Amino acid sequence: MGDVAGYMTHEHRECDELFAKAEAAVDAGDWAGADEQFTAFDNLTRLHLRREEEVLFPAFEARTGMTTGPTAMMRIEHNQIRALLVSMTAALTDRDTEAFLGEAETLMVLTQQHNMKEEQILYPMTDRSLAGDAPDVVDQMREVD
Template sequence: MTIKEYMTQNHKECDELLAQVESEVANKNWDKAIELNDLFKNETLKHFDMEESYLFPMFEERASTGGCGPTQVMRMEHDQARTVFPKLEESLKEKDSDRYFGLTESLMILIQQHNLKEEQMLYTMIQNLFNDENETIIEALKNYEFN
């Protein structure tokens, strides 16, 4: 497995969690929806943190970007996504499925566009720069701890 494949698979896992939450909301299983939403939020924030604290700094150093360029845009989009999580939690606590689905629709548009940029451009660049260290980086990503 490559770095690009690992991170792309992680995107898919987060997307699948959101689909599970949406299913529970549609069925008005609010407690299960809240539980799965917490898992979705934590896994998504872990993914963001793996990139921001581990992959992006390595890339910026090796590519000499100085924190500008594609990683700067990705961080900004992560911040945009982070603002939605409290609103999702609030809509679930209020059992407001209309608001929840409106928020997830907006979030999914942002995330899908974001993921496409990462998968097609940034992960390819990272893979090319670190191909000789692929196994070590994958192992670090698999063991990444997020609090």
């Protein structure tokens, strides 16, 4: 696996773990645990999206000249992910289990099909197009906060 693919795929899995914990806590009625796990999930997910939008996608677009293709599609899906994070936060504040689980299920499916496209196609393409510069791009992504 290339540098970008390795780093970003690993972060996808970290997000999945946090998501599963938050969802399980809500399902079990453990609201304190849910607050903690969801906040961690929300923060890491938003950070991950920023790493892509601020560093990875511009690098990809600069190398390939493709500005309206895959990265545009990914940005649209990022906004859909953020909208669901907002709904989940609201449901969590309201302590509304059913609303939270419904938004969570939707986010899960949306995110996973999004991740598949990134992991199977976009990251490998980015690694190929960046070639020797991939480690630098990973370093720049690490610095996003």
